Amino acid sequence: MSDLKKTLFNRIDTPLLLMYLALVTVGILAIFSVEHRTTDTSLIMMNKSYMKQIIWLGYSLFIGFIIILTDSKFFSSFAFLLYTVCIIILIITIFAGVDVKGSRSWLGIGGFRFQPGEVAKIFTAMALAKFFSLNETNFKKLRDRLIAAAIALAPAVFILLQKETGLALVYMCFFLVMYREGLPSVILVLGFAAIALVLTSLLINRITLAILLTVFTILIGLLIRHTLKRRIAARVILISAWGFSLLFSQVAVPFVFKHVLQKHQIERIYSMIGIDVPDEYNKAIAPGEEKKEKTNSSEYNVLQSKIAIGSGGMFGKGFLNGTSTKNQFVPEQNTDFIFCAIGEQFGFLGSAGLIILYISMMLRILYLGERQRSDFTRVYAYCVASILFFHFAVNISMTIGLAPVIGITLPFISYGGSSLLAFSILIFILIRLDADRQVLIR
């Protein structure tokens, strides 16, 4: 038995474990820098978030340890059962959830609170992996594709009903996994293109965008000029794509903004990406309709966040010297905007280092996924990487004004027990499964 154990621990992927430990350490330091006051008498103060986070890390490591000791077949065997339980809990949460800032995504049990939506990711990933690893699954069939999409999106629907949009959006990341498993590229490309088009029509000046689109189309045309020569369909598709994009950005968006949306809706959309409403969409305030202060809150967040990160410069202000960080100028600094603390205190070098660390971790997970014998582990690994990627990309983009402010956390770094625990479990299950990569798990 002891012999088996030794070999088990030897088979653990050390780089991934080290990257995980590095990220949680950075996270605790970042939370510390936000919470620490020069007036504090001691470093160990139980009411401070960083101490709570350390305790949560303790729980996470303990659970991780238990996961390592668990039989790897357990996860595939119980995947659907756990998923079902999870969906039931999500449904319960819609009705029994605690009201936190307008959303009902938190479940209180005794004095203990957690967000089922955070944890549901794990079980969705496992269920999806299980589904793909089933012998009878043929992802080339539309029916199976719909089932996979349903498995991925069912929790999202219930989370949407809990009014926690950000968390629900995370489930979109499973399409990346499905793409890996054979979903046609067109869907992915169209999805990305649609998102990019919507964002750019909001962020970039209309005329500039038209020029950019044209230049982009010509570039693609040059790249695939041989195909274009041979096939009429390709020409039609390219030109119609270009035409559609132009029509969308030049006509549809302005039309919707000018004639369909209300003033407060326009303001909401623009404030989400942290920029001012362009003059052309500024409508005269209707009588009796006063500007609400709430509309400015995410705009204010992004501005403060950009100030914090932008003022960090190349080398940063130094640990515990961030004037915006330690003086609480950035709202939600502990959770959604924790990246500001790093950007301000450690500058471009620090934030670039963190981004590289994340990307290395994701690429490592992809590498782990590809070296598996069993489909279950591979699909699971891709799920983990996709979830991490979505969180990472959206969170950092929103702090630097590249994406709308939707409340999702930065994995391993943001303060929050549910989030840390969920991501730790994700990683530790992967580590456990990877340790048995020679075993075929079904």
Added chain:
Amino acid sequence: MSVATNPRRYVISFIFIGVAVIMLLRLFFLQNFEPKYKILANDIAIYKKVVYPPRGVIRDRKGRTLLSNTPIYDLMITPRNVPKNFDTAEFCAALDIDKATYERILGKVLIRNIDVRQSPFIELLNEEQTARYQENAYKFPGFELVERNIRVYEKPIAGLMLGYIGEVSPEMLKKPRYQSYRQGDYTGLSGLELQYEEALRGQRGVHFLERDKFNRPRDPYKGGALDTLEVSGKQLDLYLDMELQEYAEKLMANKIGSVVAIDPRTGGILTMVSSPTFDPNLLRGKERARNYANLHKEATRPLFNRATQAMYPPGSTIKPFTGLVALNVGAITPDYGYGCRGSYGACSRSIACEHKDAGHAANFGLALAHSCNAYFCHLFRLTVDYRNFGSVKKGLQAWHDYYKSFAYGRQTGIDIPFEGKGLVPDSNLYNKMYRGSWNSCTIVFVGMGQGELLLTPLQMANGMCIIANKGYYYTPHFVKAIGKNENDTALRKYHEKHVVLNIPDETFEVVQQAMQDVVDHGTAAAAKIDGVTVCAKTGTAENKAIVNGEVIKMQNHSMFVAFAPRENPKIAIAVAIENAGFGATWAAPIASLIMEKYLKDSVTYKRKAVEDKMMNAKLINKYVYTIDSVIRLRDLRTYNARVARKRAADSTKKANDSILYHRWINYKMRTNNLKATNKRK
């Protein structure tokens, strides 16, 4: 579902890396090429706290405080922190203002400043407001009381000399002296407060503090490395005697005039009164502008420093100097006598003398003791016509040089600003006045201190120092030590001995003896002090006013100059009381009382009656008010006329411009028409 490498794996890796690269690029530009965020970060998080050090205290010769500081509060507002449901009514009640005022001030604050900045809401709250506000302070988030110091004059004395402070004006800020000042800073505006501004002000400290989003200052920024420490203002020690000053001001109550007392040994000013006086505490804080305007409106002009700025004909008090110059140039000897019979008739007109008895001007001493007009007019003529000079013009020039060396006709250099020069006439002036044809007879009145000669009381007192010191003086000044340092560079010029044109001690002895005789047997008997040898000279100066184009002879000014004790002079004094009559009646007893108070610390019981009489005398004539209103009316008319002229000039210019404009338009139209017709052709 093969285990072999799937190409889509690379697509996904590529997406991951691509997104990371976009983020890195964005971060790179955000953090390295957008300096506005650094500025914004400092703007929001760094609070520059300006610390004003207490202004220097001013103390008298015995270390008693004349002018010090007391804390007062400014109410500051940070508009962003004022909640939406702010209880305006209660706030207004606490400050005793109405809602309209609140809205008005708030509007002004918001225009001037962004709403996250703290700016003054009400400056210099009065005690009642402060007390009521402090009780309820917790109910008013966004507001804060900030302490600052305000000047306190311990006693309502010496207002014009100590001066007052006020906010620096935009015009002043343009001057190099005020380059380190900012809008809202306080600066001395007159008197010693202005003269010694740099010493009294100290150095403003700047502390950089980090503040949090609630605008609460927290840690020092960068550990205080950028801070500059404030330096307290330096203390000024004066020669002024607080008790003496108070006493002199009491004596001068209800009179228009001035007293200047100087210690001849140092040039230190012991007392300087310009009457009527006012309480300098009126000229501070919120009420300053209003009180200043009220004081400015008063007919007796209490804001006019008569001691250094008013110019009077010195009258007979100049006679010791007429004698001094005559003796020194050799025009006469002390034994020279003149047979005055009650008038001086040598100059085709009669100049009256108070005395008719023969021999009252038998020698210099007697003539001065009796203040014989004829004798001194004659002496003046003898001096300027003295054969050694060759001509009256050269003689007058020599006399002028003497007077200039006595600091007459120029500023003495006293350490309060806006000093008057006085007037000592020279040949140029008379050439202009008389178109070149004048002689010693034309200007003979100057010998008895009338005519064109004008002195300030300060110059008269300084003249007494010269006679007391037998030939030298120190520039009169108030300040003995700056920051307890008597050798401060700013004081160096006051330690310089000014020796007047070489006059031997014997000549001064003669003049001093004659001035002693004035007190012992002459006109200044009222100035006698038991056990002290007083040297003095009375004066009764004729003066005129021009009212509505008519020259009116007014009641004489009562003048008196003196120093004491003769053997070891400790005080030199000049008293001028406007339109009060004889010098011996009013100015002499007042000067004498002040000298006695200074020399003996108290006035003897038997002079109590004189003291009371002087203190209670009301010597302000009604016509002062009439003349004042006439003068103000004239000034107003002159001003209106000037404004009207300017307006007329402006409108003419405008009219001219518009004529030019119309001509240009006409020209344009004509040429265009021309072109049009040409085209048609």
